[in-house]
Amino acid sequence: MAQATAPPRPLPRPSGGTSVVKPPSRRRSSHLVAGHVFLAPWLIGAVVLTLGPMIISLYLSFTDYDLFSTPQWVGLANYRYMWEDDKFLTSAGVTLKFVLIGGPLKLVAALGVALLLNRASRGVGLYRAAFYAPSLLGASVSVALVWRSLFATGGLTDRSMSFFGWHVGGLTDNPDYAIYPLVLLTVWQFGAPMVIFLAGLKQIPRELYESASIDGAGRMRTFFSITLPMLSPVLFFNLVMEIIHSFQSFTSAFVISGGTGGPSNSTLFYSLYLYQQGFTNFHMGYAAAMAWLLLVVIAVVTYGVFRSARLWVFYGQDDA
């Protein structure tokens, strides 16, 4: 075990990156065993619960499978059927609408409030914590039940909107509007991206703002020329995470619509329909195909965001 063959180096030295200097091959080989021992739980999980199932589900997506009989190979039939399946097309549309409306609104709210809180003042910590709280609670059934009542016919929003002369009934009972309470529920949870924005804002060097103000830049100009470019890597990160998460929303739509995705499939999120197909109808092959399509869509969208990042994400030349 004694590795002290190399002469002991002087102790005080800058941390980070120095260990590259001496990896004796003996130590490396001993880490080969230790590394795999430490990683054993993760490796088993990765093979048995992640990579293995991914491959199996790709296989199942080309089969007709109901969990009880053996899978029957059907080629691309599951994928082809999607284009004729009205319920599938509706659920894809609903999900896309949710992602496209809810995502940007949430990020704008997060950025706006982060700018508001980005100052050294008494109470910042308290406000930040209070605004973050919905992010922890929003995924629970309890909150979904609250939303269900708030937006039900005869509920608070119905009656306040009627008071202002807008009679549409309960939003959750109206196919044209039922998605919006769900959008509101996701925007309500802007706290998590806000916290990340706040941390990003703290990283922007003060000198930039000082020189901008010396150059006579106004607030708007400062925001668009300094804050936004400097914050773009964080914005990029939040955008990717938001897209990935909102494509997978389930609980709120399930609870608010009582598991149906109604009224008239207007809240039939993609994962909700996948759940219905897989675990209510036992169309496991079709559900697996839907899952793989979801993966491909998320991958393509994420890749698109990554590619476009070159155009709008600013990574500082030296530091930042």
Add this chain to the structure above:
Amino acid sequence: MTTATTPVRNRGRIPARSLVWHVICVAIGLVLLYPLLWLFTASLKSGTEILSNLSPVPKVFTPGNYSKAADGISGLTLWRLFGNSLFLACMSVAGNVLSCSLAGYAFARLRFRGRGLYFSVMIATLMLPMHVMLIPQYVIYQKLGMLGTYLPLVIPHFLATEAFFVFLIVQFVRSLPRELDEAAVLDGCGPYRTFWYIILPLLKPALVTTTIFSFISSWNNFFSQLIYLTDPKMYTLQLGLRLFVDQTDSSAYGPMFAMSVLALMPVLLFFLAFQRLLVEGVQTSGLKG
């Protein structure tokens, strides 16, 4: 805001601006916390009043909702639901703390062939929608006869499948000074003892963050519980609450919201006790990526 040291000259101007700022922040806070306030007051109203009475103050103060909630729903007492949720949350915490700290140390400190590949796989799983694994996992658990047990909800945590926590710990270990490891190596410690005596004690803050987030996400988990728990005796709070949805009788609303309040309590308490750590956890795992 009325500190005596503030120069008199500034008194009129700066507090006024900061007052506006506070008013805006408080207003946002009220709007955001309103649904929770609504929930709390609804839990004290009678069933018929919940929709009809818009005022937050109950006309008929009904604390009996809570004793009805304690009686539970469909023959399941609140304590059983609560106990089941608590058991699953504790198992999830134990599993994540154990498996993710082991994996995090290996990724951050040990050098061995394959680490780079494994690390990329781990990062890729951060973005993987769970649906892609869902159906084969269900089939595997079914073949192993584990459907209707807690195992499908417990095993994944002991196998470090939540890459978020592995990544959190990797980032934390990387921030620890390497001199400590090297001193341990010079003293003759191998990787196991270095982990046990040096890294693990220092990991405490990251493990606390892992504990809190694991607990909350297991507590709020709905999808997996919905799929894997078939026996009502094993139902959790989230599944129990969902049973209320099928009841159309408005008299069930009071107990339903009372139970909702109780179901949020552990999360709220964790939040109040650890809010600083939670916020920092979001920052480190989010930003340093």
